[in-house]
Amino acid sequence: MSDLKWGILGCGVIANEMAQAFEKMGRKVYAVSSRTKAKTEAFAEKYGVEKVYDSYEEMLGDEAVDVVYIATPHSQHYENMKEAIEAGKHILCEKAITVNDHQLNEVLSMAEEKDLIVREAMTISHMPLFKELKSRISQGAIGKVKMVQVNFGSNKGYDSTNRFFALEAAGGALLDIGGYATTFARTFMDEAPNTILTTVQYVETGVDEQSGIILKNESDQMAVICLTIRAKQPKRGVVTGDKGYIEVYEYPRASKATITNTETGLTETIEAGNTEDALVYEVNAMEGAVEGSLSDNNIEISRDVMKILSSVRTQWGMKYPFE
Template structure:
């Protein structure tokens, strides 16, 4: 497989994990772009990256760059996606990939026109535990899927200047943590939910601080989601079938699941992959997809999830400044 040159746009927590994932493969990022040049220089020095751009736009014009990983705030993604994809770069973009479904479909069209791969960096689609569970479920061992229950609650300090609560930085529970719960649901559900009910509690800034969601698809599979940015909950997913149920904790980067069989009560523990290698799995699947050998990025699931999130926010009447 070709040796791909990766650039990072952004040098925060995720970019550091990306650089560490590259090092695990015995490789390095090729270049770094960032709004604050000094931070980019420090990041490059830390990881031995050979190229730092003076302007962010220079990364799109660099003919040596194959793949760009975008990890800037949600509401800046579409601006960079337009430029990167139009320049013929493959893009792996941090979740949530865009603010809404219209932005995503625009980006997908640009990617199609330029024959490049656009993908969301959604860990759930790449952690080995999910691929292992999919094989078990597809075997029919657990029977028919009936119900999925999702929890994700963080306790963020009640600081309205924090990015989690900021409308100007596309804060709120849906785009920050809801995207994980809904991606989990979409991974296991037979088809996209087409019946959706929800409730929301707002933070003083007007972003969604807490939300409850009910979903059902045409196969009559159902799901519940409880989200909060100011009330700690376990990151737990439970998938219930006719013949048993599956529990995963810390599911955004899960590595272990427990199956409880309905008839006997017997428990079986399934282990696959390592939480610490989450970015490594994403990088490897992206390169395999770019090479044309396999399609491992699931853009159809990304589109379904973004459509659901957009529908829910519109029912709430909640908009970000860019959408007004």
């Protein structure tokens, strides 16, 4: 068991899930802070957190904190991460890790100068199923990968006061759920795309309601991504090769997929990992990276994904007020 001490910024839904993951591992979060004192104290009491801080700055000033888990809204991640790096902390940051590629590149440069680890809490990067599927593809299970199709749609119910629909909070489908779909696509493409095409429909507040994105790389692999926040879609990803295809439902935390061989017609079910342990996998990977026992492409995939998402918004001509 690692002896790294974790601090959490933010006390929302995903922060609660992370604290529960620590409980599942037989551990406690060391420190917590948020902008609301009552919420911070309630969170600490619920999960037995040792140190409670009234501000992010106070918690980051605690020399005992080794790793900071950033669970604030994504519009705040850039500033939160810069402050954490200046305080000498390793970072696991919720998605979207930043709102554009310039922010991410700056943060990663700062972290490299201080020899600090930064990772995105992207479940797709950590679920055992995806490592197994990549292995099966490398063994020729579906032949050469040609096409990826991936959907993500939710129906949040329109509320102009909700941050999901607020341009000033970097709302909209692209950064709220698009990171999952784009990460799925990039995971199964052999290299980053050099062609990105897109179209969009906006909500009344100016954020993106739904969009289509097409990616193509120099290996002639393509991906088609469909995103919506006012119409429910199945979280379905399909990876198609010249000898078969893989289907994954509920892919953000998937533990099961099917592989169909189009030459024989045979279908195989692949199972790996547990959906309920998604955040446990994230913690283990983060600690492995900090302690030197894990080296993977998590942050490189995040860098590619953020570059794609930034290109998409540039084509739309959509900027957030604080950019």
